Amino acid sequence: MATDIPGLAQLWRSFENWLAEHAPGDYGSLLPGCSEEDIQRLEDGLGFSVHEDVRTTLELHNGVTVRSASTEPGAFLLGYSLLDVDGILAAHRDLVSMVEDAREEGEEDLVVGRIADREWVPLAQNISGDLLFVDHRYHCAGELGEMSFGDPEYRMLWPRMDLMMADLCRSVETRTPVTAVPRVPSVHEGRMLEWQVRSAQG
Template identity: 25%
Template sequence: MPHADGVRSSWTRIVRWLEEHAPASAQALNPPATDADIQRLSDHLGFRLPQSLETWLRQNNGSTAKDSTTAVPGGFRLVPHVDSRIFPGGEVFLDCQSIINQHGNDLRIADDIGDEEWWMPSWIPVLAETDAHYGLILDAGQLNGSVPVLAYRETDYPKRYASSLEELLGGVADMLEHGRGDGVLTRGRRPSVQDGRVVWD
């Protein structure tokens, strides 16, 4: 479980930094996902969660604690709070229910447009820019057991972005703690704090 251990360690470092320097951002973190949360997500996906993702969600079930919902035709839409956007591209760390909602919606879109390569069942969204079709997903369908991170955007099919969730979070932790590092998500960005929330320049 080396990747899961790395995720746990890196996320602990990130949360500690947020609590000390950006308390408004730290307050956007949900409590740990419960057994029921994990089971419901696994049931929706149709397979067991990658250990690295389950480890992360069991530390904090997303950064959506301050978010709200608004009624839209056919249901509700999540309205992210500014404090939820804790990652360098303004992405939100999705909670279990948000993962279910986005995964199901993207599979329906792929079916509607008749392009199964637009979104695969094994792709699990974990970070998302909620105002646009952009974010990062875990590819749980690799035959070799690896779980690489893919980046997707409105105009492109998902492409490989990082080797693992451990690599992704490790780069963010290094940048927050030391102001340096060459993480794929932090490249060219530096953190600052405004009104108690982390902002990436």
């Protein structure tokens, strides 16, 4: 089944095309891709090489125009805004600080690998500071996780980014929920994509 999924870059283009037609505000928020020098700066700041899915995404779009309010477009990834290189580094520093604080306080078991980890690379952030991240731990490499402040543990949403993008493309085209979370797409004011949370009862 997975072998029938298009490549990540193609999936991103399909998603962008949908945004251009149905959510032009979100499409207009996309920024140009970053340079190889930017990716090298990112890897130097992280202290390790980024997963190819992160590289592919950044080469296509180095984030989106920063939102100052929830009424502004750009949060088309399940309510999260794609981060640029500087945003990734800043969010990663916050995760590292959480890890270091937990170790100093003897709470490593409650934090590391549960709500923060040095090997999580933030991909997108919502207006509350919650994160979508790409796991870079060896046994979880490439997985897409969601870390929400206040939750005791992160959630693994997709095992690979191409599966995430394929799911998002299918969801917006059919207006049905994504498989990983009970969220349904809708277009607000003809300009931006929103994701409505659906209860287990529907």
